[in-house]
Amino acid sequence: MQNRVLPLSKLQTDPKGEMLVFGEENQGGFFWSLLWTLDGAEADPTVWFREYDEPAIAEQEPLNGFxxxxxxxxxxxxxxxxxxxxxxxxxxxxxxxxxxxxxxxxxxxxxxxxxxxxxxxxxxxxxxxxxxxxxxxxxxxxxxxxxxxxxxxxxxxxxxxx
CATH class of the missing domain: 3.30.310 (TATA-Binding Protein)
Structure with a gap:
Protein backbone atom coordinates (compact mmCIF):
# COMPACT_ATOMS: atom_id res chain seq x y z
CA MET A 1 0.00 0.00 0.00
CA GLN A 2 1.36 3.41 -0.97
CA ASN A 3 -0.68 5.55 1.43
CA ARG A 4 -3.27 4.69 4.03
CA VAL A 5 -6.34 5.95 5.81
CA LEU A 6 -5.82 5.39 9.52
CA PRO A 7 -8.19 3.22 11.55
CA LEU A 8 -10.25 5.06 14.17
CA SER A 9 -7.98 3.77 16.95
CA LYS A 10 -4.91 5.41 15.30
CA LEU A 11 -6.35 8.90 14.72
CA GLN A 12 -4.24 11.64 16.26
CA THR A 13 -3.72 15.36 16.09
CA ASP A 14 -0.97 16.96 14.05
CA PRO A 15 2.16 18.30 15.85
CA LYS A 16 0.46 21.69 16.39
CA GLY A 17 -2.76 20.16 17.73
CA GLU A 18 -4.85 21.97 15.08
CA MET A 19 -5.73 19.11 12.74
CA LEU A 20 -7.01 15.56 13.13
CA VAL A 21 -4.71 13.36 11.05
CA PHE A 22 -6.64 10.59 9.24
CA GLY A 23 -4.30 9.57 6.40
CA GLU A 24 -0.59 9.31 5.81
CA GLU A 25 2.01 8.51 3.20
CA ASN A 26 3.70 5.14 3.69
CA GLN A 27 7.12 6.73 4.37
CA GLY A 28 5.75 9.38 6.73
CA GLY A 29 6.68 12.37 4.57
CA PHE A 30 3.20 13.88 4.46
CA PHE A 31 -0.30 13.43 5.81
CA TRP A 32 -3.94 14.41 5.31
CA SER A 33 -6.06 15.88 8.05
CA LEU A 34 -9.30 17.63 8.97
CA LEU A 35 -9.61 20.78 11.04
CA TRP A 36 -9.76 19.74 14.69
CA THR A 37 -12.77 21.35 16.34
CA LEU A 38 -14.96 20.75 19.36
CA ASP A 39 -17.99 21.99 17.40
CA GLY A 40 -20.17 19.52 15.55
CA ALA A 41 -18.55 17.75 12.62
CA GLU A 42 -19.03 19.29 9.20
CA ALA A 43 -20.99 17.08 6.75
CA ASP A 44 -18.28 17.16 4.04
CA PRO A 45 -15.23 18.94 5.48
CA THR A 46 -12.18 20.34 3.73
CA VAL A 47 -9.22 17.95 3.62
CA TRP A 48 -5.81 19.44 4.35
CA PHE A 49 -2.54 18.13 2.90
CA ARG A 50 0.63 18.81 4.84
CA GLU A 51 4.27 17.91 4.52
CA TYR A 52 5.62 17.94 8.04
CA ASP A 53 7.72 21.10 7.62
CA GLU A 54 5.29 23.03 5.40
CA PRO A 55 1.98 24.86 5.94
CA ALA A 56 -1.20 22.89 5.28
CA ILE A 57 -2.74 23.19 1.80
CA ALA A 58 -6.43 22.51 1.13
CA GLU A 59 -7.24 19.65 -1.23
CA GLN A 60 -9.59 20.81 -3.99
CA GLU A 61 -12.24 18.21 -3.22
CA PRO A 62 -13.93 17.96 0.19
CA LEU A 63 -13.76 14.67 2.09
CA ASN A 64 -16.32 12.74 -0.02
CA GLY A 65 -14.55 13.46 -3.33
CA PHE A 66 -11.12 13.16 -1.74
Whole structure:
Protein backbone atom coordinates (compact mmCIF):
# COMPACT_ATOMS: atom_id res chain seq x y z
CA MET A 1 0.00 0.00 0.00
CA GLN A 2 1.36 3.41 -0.97
CA ASN A 3 -0.68 5.55 1.43
CA ARG A 4 -3.27 4.69 4.03
CA VAL A 5 -6.34 5.95 5.81
CA LEU A 6 -5.82 5.39 9.52
CA PRO A 7 -8.19 3.22 11.55
CA LEU A 8 -10.25 5.06 14.17
CA SER A 9 -7.98 3.77 16.95
CA LYS A 10 -4.91 5.41 15.30
CA LEU A 11 -6.35 8.90 14.72
CA GLN A 12 -4.24 11.64 16.26
CA THR A 13 -3.72 15.36 16.09
CA ASP A 14 -0.97 16.96 14.05
CA PRO A 15 2.16 18.30 15.85
CA LYS A 16 0.46 21.69 16.39
CA GLY A 17 -2.76 20.16 17.73
CA GLU A 18 -4.85 21.97 15.08
CA MET A 19 -5.73 19.11 12.74
CA LEU A 20 -7.01 15.56 13.13
CA VAL A 21 -4.71 13.36 11.05
CA PHE A 22 -6.64 10.59 9.24
CA GLY A 23 -4.30 9.57 6.40
CA GLU A 24 -0.59 9.31 5.81
CA GLU A 25 2.01 8.51 3.20
CA ASN A 26 3.70 5.14 3.69
CA GLN A 27 7.12 6.73 4.37
CA GLY A 28 5.75 9.38 6.73
CA GLY A 29 6.68 12.37 4.57
CA PHE A 30 3.20 13.88 4.46
CA PHE A 31 -0.30 13.43 5.81
CA TRP A 32 -3.94 14.41 5.31
CA SER A 33 -6.06 15.88 8.05
CA LEU A 34 -9.30 17.63 8.97
CA LEU A 35 -9.61 20.78 11.04
CA TRP A 36 -9.76 19.74 14.69
CA THR A 37 -12.77 21.35 16.34
CA LEU A 38 -14.96 20.75 19.36
CA ASP A 39 -17.99 21.99 17.40
CA GLY A 40 -20.17 19.52 15.55
CA ALA A 41 -18.55 17.75 12.62
CA GLU A 42 -19.03 19.29 9.20
CA ALA A 43 -20.99 17.08 6.75
CA ASP A 44 -18.28 17.16 4.04
CA PRO A 45 -15.23 18.94 5.48
CA THR A 46 -12.18 20.34 3.73
CA VAL A 47 -9.22 17.95 3.62
CA TRP A 48 -5.81 19.44 4.35
CA PHE A 49 -2.54 18.13 2.90
CA ARG A 50 0.63 18.81 4.84
CA GLU A 51 4.27 17.91 4.52
CA TYR A 52 5.62 17.94 8.04
CA ASP A 53 7.72 21.10 7.62
CA GLU A 54 5.29 23.03 5.40
CA PRO A 55 1.98 24.86 5.94
CA ALA A 56 -1.20 22.89 5.28
CA ILE A 57 -2.74 23.19 1.80
CA ALA A 58 -6.43 22.51 1.13
CA GLU A 59 -7.24 19.65 -1.23
CA GLN A 60 -9.59 20.81 -3.99
CA GLU A 61 -12.24 18.21 -3.22
CA PRO A 62 -13.93 17.96 0.19
CA LEU A 63 -13.76 14.67 2.09
CA ASN A 64 -16.32 12.74 -0.02
CA GLY A 65 -14.55 13.46 -3.33
CA PHE A 66 -11.12 13.16 -1.74
CA UNK A 67 -11.85 9.61 -0.53
CA UNK A 68 -12.87 8.58 -4.07
CA UNK A 69 -9.62 10.02 -5.41
CA UNK A 70 -7.58 8.42 -2.63
CA UNK A 71 -9.12 5.04 -3.49
CA UNK A 72 -8.47 5.46 -7.21
CA UNK A 73 -4.87 6.49 -6.55
CA UNK A 74 -4.26 3.45 -4.37
CA UNK A 75 -5.96 1.17 -6.92
CA UNK A 76 -3.65 2.39 -9.68
CA UNK A 77 -0.50 2.24 -7.54
CA UNK A 78 -1.19 -1.18 -6.03
CA UNK A 79 -2.44 -3.06 -9.08
CA UNK A 80 -0.69 -6.22 -10.19
CA UNK A 81 -0.50 -5.04 -13.83
CA UNK A 82 0.87 -1.56 -14.48
CA UNK A 83 1.92 0.90 -17.14
CA UNK A 84 4.17 3.75 -15.97
CA UNK A 85 5.72 6.64 -17.88
CA UNK A 86 7.41 9.87 -16.81
CA UNK A 87 8.14 13.18 -18.57
CA UNK A 88 5.12 13.08 -20.88
CA UNK A 89 3.89 16.00 -22.96
CA UNK A 90 0.35 17.33 -22.79
CA UNK A 91 -0.31 15.79 -26.22
CA UNK A 92 0.79 12.35 -25.05
CA UNK A 93 -1.48 12.66 -22.00
CA UNK A 94 -4.40 13.57 -24.28
CA UNK A 95 -3.72 10.48 -26.39
CA UNK A 96 -3.54 8.23 -23.30
CA UNK A 97 -6.87 9.55 -22.05
CA UNK A 98 -8.71 9.34 -25.42
CA UNK A 99 -10.16 5.87 -24.86
CA UNK A 100 -10.82 6.35 -21.13
CA UNK A 101 -13.50 8.12 -19.11
CA UNK A 102 -12.37 11.12 -17.07
CA UNK A 103 -13.37 11.07 -13.40
CA UNK A 104 -15.31 14.35 -12.93
CA UNK A 105 -13.50 15.64 -9.85
CA UNK A 106 -11.05 18.50 -9.35
CA UNK A 107 -7.36 17.55 -9.24
CA UNK A 108 -6.08 15.49 -6.31
CA UNK A 109 -2.87 16.20 -4.39
CA UNK A 110 -1.68 19.84 -4.33
CA UNK A 111 2.02 18.99 -4.80
CA UNK A 112 1.47 17.42 -8.22
CA UNK A 113 -2.13 18.00 -9.36
CA UNK A 114 -3.47 14.60 -10.40
CA UNK A 115 -6.44 13.67 -12.59
CA UNK A 116 -8.00 10.23 -12.97
CA UNK A 117 -9.31 8.28 -15.96
CA UNK A 118 -11.00 4.90 -15.92
CA UNK A 119 -12.08 2.01 -18.14
CA UNK A 120 -13.26 -1.49 -17.24
CA UNK A 121 -10.54 -2.99 -15.04
CA UNK A 122 -8.25 0.06 -15.42
CA UNK A 123 -7.44 3.21 -13.43
CA UNK A 124 -5.01 5.78 -14.86
CA UNK A 125 -3.75 8.72 -12.86
CA UNK A 126 -1.88 11.57 -14.54
CA UNK A 127 0.14 13.99 -12.42
CA UNK A 128 1.32 17.42 -13.50
CA UNK A 129 4.92 17.46 -12.32
CA UNK A 130 5.24 21.17 -13.13
CA UNK A 131 7.82 23.07 -15.11
CA UNK A 132 9.99 21.14 -17.55
CA UNK A 133 9.13 17.79 -15.97
CA UNK A 134 5.80 17.62 -17.81
CA UNK A 135 3.41 14.88 -16.73
CA UNK A 136 3.73 11.39 -15.33
CA UNK A 137 1.18 8.63 -15.88
CA UNK A 138 0.56 5.50 -13.85
CA UNK A 139 -2.05 2.95 -14.87
CA UNK A 140 -3.11 0.01 -12.76
CA UNK A 141 -5.14 -2.87 -14.15
CA UNK A 142 -6.94 -5.91 -12.81
CA UNK A 143 -5.75 -7.93 -15.84
CA UNK A 144 -3.03 -7.23 -18.36
CA UNK A 145 -5.59 -7.07 -21.18
CA UNK A 146 -7.14 -3.98 -19.54
CA UNK A 147 -3.95 -2.08 -20.49
CA UNK A 148 -4.68 -2.67 -24.22
CA UNK A 149 -6.12 0.86 -24.80
CA UNK A 150 -2.70 2.28 -23.86
CA UNK A 151 -0.52 -0.06 -25.93
CA UNK A 152 -0.67 1.87 -29.22
CA UNK A 153 -0.10 5.32 -27.75
CA UNK A 154 3.38 6.58 -28.74
CA UNK A 155 4.81 6.80 -25.22
CA UNK A 156 8.12 5.58 -23.84
CA UNK A 157 7.04 3.31 -21.00
CA UNK A 158 9.23 2.78 -17.97
CA UNK A 159 7.08 -0.25 -17.26
CA UNK A 160 4.32 -1.83 -19.36
CA UNK A 161 2.73 -5.11 -18.27
CA UNK A 162 0.17 -5.32 -21.10
Missing amino acids: LIQFSLYEASMGAEYRAVSHSLTGGQVDRLAEELLPVPLLPFWPGAPTRFYVAPGLVLHVSDEGGDNGFSAWAGASHRSALAPLADVPVEWDRFDG
